[in-house]
Amino acid sequence: MSQTSENNAGQVESALLRTLIDSLPDVIYVKDDKGRKIIANHADVASLGLSGEEEVIGKTDLELLEGSVGERCYRDDMDIISTGKPIVNKEEFFFDADGKQQWLLTTKIPVQDAGGKTSHILGIGHNITRRKQHEESLRKLNDELSSQTEELTKLNEQLTLQKEQETEKAIAQGKFEIASEILHDIGNALVGFGAYLNRINRILEKGNLKAVTNLSLFIGNQQGVLANALGADKANALLALTEGIAKTQTENNAEFSASVNELLNITAHIQEILNIQRQFVAGREGQQQRKPVNLVNIISDCRSMLLASLEKKRIKLHANIAPGTFIIKGDHTKLMQVILNVLKNSVEAIDMEADEKDINISLRADGTLIELKVKDNGKGFSPETGARLFERGFTTKSNGTGLGLYNCRSIIESHAGEFNIASPGVDHGAEVNIVFNQEEN
Ligand SMILES: Nc1ncnc2c1ncn2[C@@H]1O[C@H](COP(=O)(O)OP(=O)(O)O)[C@@H](O)[C@H]1O
Ligand SMILES: [Mg+2]
Structure with a gap:
């Protein structure tokens, strides 16, 4: 074969190879021993967001790729040149012209010259972005x-x-x-x-x-x-x-x-x-009733219940009920328990031998407040005793339980009310004061 026809055959082969690498979807390039590109196929040029090979030739990855990505790729190239060791199937990312992250499966092969020195790098990169995205969404799904x-x-x-x-x-x-x-x-x-x-x-x-x-x-x-x-x-x-x-x-x-x-x-x-x-x-069952209760009825029920002991001690019970309605939401039985306790305490505080034996109940409204008072002229109590009356179990009676006032207060408070007792002093009687607030109740 003549020299010219050999040249021609070489040119044809090179053109064919060129067509082949340009039509492959993978990135294919050749770099010299300084990492400068000397061949870049269409896919490579396109992946860099450029349009012609001439824009790529002569440039290293430091110039072609942004920041740390460029540095990483360039470092790999220089390692291959100095060690002569290939990089096979390395997964690496870069950012395309639109700033989107792309993943390549890169293989870089060192090519030695006649003296055995690495003179070129042959590179091929297969785009695995889709696979990576799949893997990522699978990972997310898995996490979720x-x-x-x-x-x-x-x-x-x-x-x-x-x-x-x-x-x-x-x-x-x-x-x-x-x-x-x-x-x-x-x-x-x-x-x-x-x-x-x-x-x-x-x-x-x-x-x-x-x-x-x-x-x-x-x-x-x-x-x-x-x-x-x-x-x-x-x-x-x-x-x-x-x-x-x-x-x-x-x-x-x-x-x-x-x-x-x-x-x-x-x-x-x-x-x-x-x-x-x-x-x-x-209480434990949370069964406190909350039905409309007429306080006037409660007073008269309690009065009938205590009639015998009042008569026996000849105590006069006066009820002074202001005109109007005195209805609150609450538990009839428990409220009766309160009034009975209070009246019983008054009866017990009044001396059999006293001349005047009176208990006065008064009921009146003041705006949304309802005030119920029970006053007796019994033996009253000292300020020291007064300070302890609501202690659970505090009693001054030989047969007392000391639970009456304690319970009265807790029942009234569970009806959004206030319960207090006061005495001007020993032998000066005592007065219980109960206030309900119809708005809160
Ligand atoms: N109307 C009252 N007059 C004087 N002292 C009272 C009166 N009501 C209660 N007390 C005093 O409060 C104490 C506690 O009363 P209470 O809690 O009902 O328990 P108990 O009646 O079992 O003693 C009584 O022991 C008494 O000393
Ligand atoms: Mg009592």
Whole structure:
């Protein structure tokens, strides 16, 4: 083959190779030992955002690529030149002309000259941006899935906990219901017991004591007549006998009635404790009623309930109710408990022997406020005692529980009200002051 035809064949081959590398979608380039591009295919030129190979030839990656990306690629090139070691399938990124991140799978092969020195770098880069994006979205999906799984696990734990708590609550609720029923039954039994004690008391009061006493008086008065009829000895014996019976009967009666009164006290005490327990149970169940309650009715109900003990001690109860309606939302039973406690305290504070024995209840409205006062002229209390009255369990009575005022205050406060008690001093009576705010209530 002649020289020219060899040249021609070489030119054809080179043109064919050139067409081949230009039509491949992968980036293909050749660099010299200074890292300067001497061949760049269409894909390479396009990936740099340029339009002609002449804009690329003679330039290193430092000039062709931005900042740190350019530095990284140039460093790799220089390493290959100095070590003669290729870089195979390295995943690396750069930013295209639009600033979008692109990923290449790069292979750079060193080419040695006749002396064995690396004189060129042959590079090929396959665009793997789509794959990377897929991988990225898969990774994100995976992250999201694992965080959702974590959340689900947490939710599941919470649900389990909630279930356990609900079960515990249900058990507690059951216990409270049973407790509440038991308290109710004991309460009913006590009411019956108290009624019997009262009956015994009445029988004792009405009993034949008077008859026996009258009989012995009669026999004493008629001693002369009886002595004539029966003889002095027998008449005297009869008198002694009837006097003895009357005396024993009087002593027995006194003892009976003291015992019965003591039993009544104990019953009242137990009832008070029961009420407190009931309130506790109801509180735990969160069952405070919130229905319209007429305070006037409460006062008159309490008055009827205490009528017997008021009459017994000859205490006068005056009610001074201003015109208007006195309705609040609340729990009828609990509010009655408050007023009964307060009135009972007043009754207990009033001395049997006092000349004036009065309890005054007053009810009036002031704007949205309702003011309920209970004033007595009983024995009152000192400022030192006054400071301790709301302590749970504080009492000055031998048979007191010290729970009355404590409960009164907590019941009134649960009705958005205020409860206070004051006394001008010992022997100067006491006044309870209850204020409800209809707006807050
Ligand atoms: N109207 C009142 N007059 C004088 N002292 C009172 C009055 N009300 C309550 N107290 C005093 O407050 C104390 C506590 O009352 P309370 O809590 O009802 O318990 P208790 O009646 O069982 O003693 C009583 O022991 C008494 O000393
Ligand atoms: Mg009391």
